[in-house]
Amino acid sequence: MKIAVDAMGGDNAPEVVVQGAVRAASELGIHVILIGDKELIAGALGSQISSDHIAVHHCEEVVQMDESPLKAVRKKKDASIRVAFDLVKNGDANAVVSAGNSGATLAAGVLTLGRLKGVERPAIAGIFPGEKSHVVLIDMGANVDCRPAQLFQFGIMGHAFASSCMGMKNPKVGLLSIGEEDTKGNEQVRLTHELFEQSRLNFRGNVEGRDIFSGDVQIVVCDGFVGNVALKLVEGVSEAMTNMLKTELKRSFLGRAAFLFGRREIRRFKRELDYEEYGGAPLLGINGVGIVCHGGSSARAIRNAVKTAALYVNHRVVQKMVEELNTMVSNRTFG
Amino acid sequence: MKIAVDAMGGDNAPEVVVQGAVRAASELGIHVILIGDKELIAGALGSQISSDHIAVHHCEEVVQMDESPLKAVRKKKDASIRVAFDLVKNGDANAVVSAGNSGATLAAGVLTLGRLKGVERPAIAGIFPGEKSHVVLIDMGANVDCRPAQLFQFGIMGHAFASSCMGMKNPKVGLLSIGEEDTKGNEQVRLTHELFEQSRLNFRGNVEGRDIFSGDVQIVVCDGFVGNVALKLVEGVSEAMTNMLKTELKRSFLGRAAFLFGRREIRRFKRELDYEEYGGAPLLGINGVGIVCHGGSSARAIRNAVKTAALYVNHRVVQKMVEELNTMVSNRTFG
Numbered sequence: 181m182k183i184a185v186d187a188m189g190g191d192n193a194p195e196v197v198v199q200g201a202v203r204a205a206s207e208l209g210i211h212v213i214l215i216g217d218k219e220l221i222a223g224a225l226g227s228q229i230s231s232d233h234i235a236v237h238h239c240e241e242v243v244q245m246d247e248s249p250l251k252a253v254r255k256k257k258d259a260s261i262r263v264a265f266d267l268v269k270n271g272d273a274n275a276v277v278s279a280g281n282s283g284a285t286l287a288a289g290v291l292t293l294g295r296l297k298g299v300e301r302p303a304i305a306g307i308f309p310g311e312k313s314h315v316v317l318i319d320m321g322a323n324v325d326c327r328p329a330q331l332f333q334f335g336i337m338g339h340a341f342a343s344s345c346m347g348m349k350n351p352k353v354g355l356l357s358i359g360e361e362d363t364k365g366n367e368q369v370r371l372t373h374e375l376f377e378q379s380r381l382n383f384r385g386n387v388e389g390r391d392i393f394s395g396d397v398q399i400v401v402c403d404g405f406v407g408n409v410a411l412k413l414v415e416g417v418s419e420a421m422t423n424m425l426k427t428e429l430k431r432s433f434l435g436r437a438a439f440l441f442g443r444r445e446i447r448r449f450k451r452e453l454d455y456e457e458y459g460g461a462p463l464l465g466i467n468g469v470g471i472v473c474h475g476g477s478s479a480r481a482i483r484n485a486v487k488t489a490a491l492y493v494n495h496r497v498v499q500k501m502v503e504e505l506n507t508m509v510s511n512r513t514f515g
Numbered sequence: 516m517k518i519a520v521d522a523m524g525g526d527n528a529p530e531v532v533v534q535g536a537v538r539a540a541s542e543l544g545i546h547v548i549l550i551g552d553k554e555l556i557a558g559a560l561g562s563q564i565s566s567d568h569i570a571v572h573h574c575e576e577v578v579q580m581d582e583s584p585l586k587a588v589r590k591k592k593d594a595s596i597r598v599a600f601d602l603v604k605n606g607d608a609n610a611v612v613s614a615g616n617s618g619a620t621l622a623a624g625v626l627t628l629g630r631l632k633g634v635e636r637p638a639i640a641g642i643f644p645g646e647k648s649h650v651v652l653i654d655m656g657a658n659v660d661c662r663p664a665q666l667f668q669f670g671i672m673g674h675a676f677a678s679s680c681m682g683m684k685n686p687k688v689g690l691l692s693i694g695e696e697d698t699k700g701n702e703q704v705r706l707t708h709e710l711f712e713q714s715r716l717n718f719r720g721n722v723e724g725r726d727i728f729s730g731d732v733q734i735v736v737c738d739g740f741v742g743n744v745a746l747k748l749v750e751g752v753s754e755a756m757t758n759m760l761k762t763e764l765k766r767s768f769l770g771r772a773a774f775l776f777g778r779r780e781i782r783r784f785k786r787e788l789d790y791e792e793y794g795g796a797p798l799l800g801i802n803g804v805g806i807v808c809h810g811g812s813s814a815r816a817i818r819n820a821v822k823t824a825a826l827y828v829n830h831r832v833v834q835k836m837v838e839e840l841n842t843m844v845s846n847r848t849f850g
Binding site: 245246248309310311321324325356357358359361362363364365366367369388389390391392393394402403404405406408409410411412413414415416417418419420421423424425432434435437438439440444 | 580581583645646656659660691692693694696697698699700701702704723724725726727728729737738739740741743744745746747748749750751752753754755756758759760767769770772773774775779
């Protein structure tokens, strides 16, 4: 098992990414290959280079955050994210982890490994801690302008992923909209609703933003623009809420006592909402394992993403998704 | 001062709406006119009808949640929401409060009172408690499919509202997207970005979901689909977070002690995030005061919405917005 880590991707690359990879290697015993400028990586590694769980694969180029993903990935053949997927293609690595430009990660994954049969546009799936069950939000930012047929496919991929990799039996699918009534939503949603209604998926109709946390449905489908706004909003709310809670508690003597007594629980509660714990989001629909991390990922987030990648490889996530997609096609779940 | 309350609008109408209006009348001394079926309202009022601050205005029809707003409002001339705005038009009431179909509230407002000069599509503005300052999110659900020029106008209305009614000097405007770089976002956002860049508004570029709570900008512009998803998501997160916090705290003896000591603060913290406290969202761009409430509003939420409506009337919000819009036009802030 070897995980290719895009050392050049992320707001704090390569330092923090390298630290995270080192932690995955030393704490979890996972082999990591750091892809990027060897001198920068060496600087970030410092004296930690001794471990035989860490390899460095040099490359010259990087896709920047403000570049057009597809153009950049096509042009820069030696960009870290492309080289990472090349290693997977050639059998030298089993999965890719990147905190860089997520559009570029998607583009490089598709270009290098190809798409699974039946998938037009791969997507990023986010896993949220719903109250009744985990919730898979798909797409979380890979595809900003989607046709209804593509949104429908996100539902199929979400179904395949949740069934095969999260142990969910016939998971309930909801379409993110602004009201539960069929007539509510924008044009895109109204047309997509019809496609889901005609399918054999366990479709429960439109759901609202709050359902990302209720767990009443296990899969929430939306386009990548809405999904990414939602993701960033959840981060913002949980941060703001924790700060507000601390401020409120510190106002009174009893509150300060409560904060003191409850600090372990408050910390655990914060962690529960923390995307760093979840270790990145899987890229679904490509022929391989790719994990997309938040640009601002900490070393712990990168460590956990490497762990998730290894878990998905061990659980043969891609093969299971292929099987599930095939079953759905032969069962005419598509329509 | 008289506030027309749509007694038939909302998930728990007329009972809860009537209770809220009664509380506004008895606790705040605001005159309310309850619009709707007089027998249903009488049933909900029970023995509370004695107050001279409460009047009932009978009408026969209601716009349902699943109706097409514009069609329903045009057809049903005696619908409670239309009658409410008619009262304002005729000078028999000063403002409208409704927890019913928000699209219908918008349509009835436009149809009856008309739009302000320079406004193509009125919008609903949500006010969030940002960490550094309050944040106005516009549009929160009135317009689901918007052209870039319409999104730009939301920014202008947000500016006019925040400057004239919230005491903000030259408020910073951000465009909700999925990355701060100019190239990020869907097509709609990229085109809107150009319009803002050419304007004289205090435009700070793209912002992300988290900025609805940071207060780094005071006005966040998005279409009504994204805005409504965001609103419902915030509700869901704050509810889920409060529940998760309680669960965590109750796991240990110290945690339970913390919960006991801190319960007043935890309650205050919950209230801070509670939309019921904010008393509905103003409908901006119509020639009058209209307050849109959440369909699931409690009596307290309705009470606070009536209070907000009275406040806006007292503060001459509409006149101030007209002045601000005129100033912007003559100063060529538009482009």
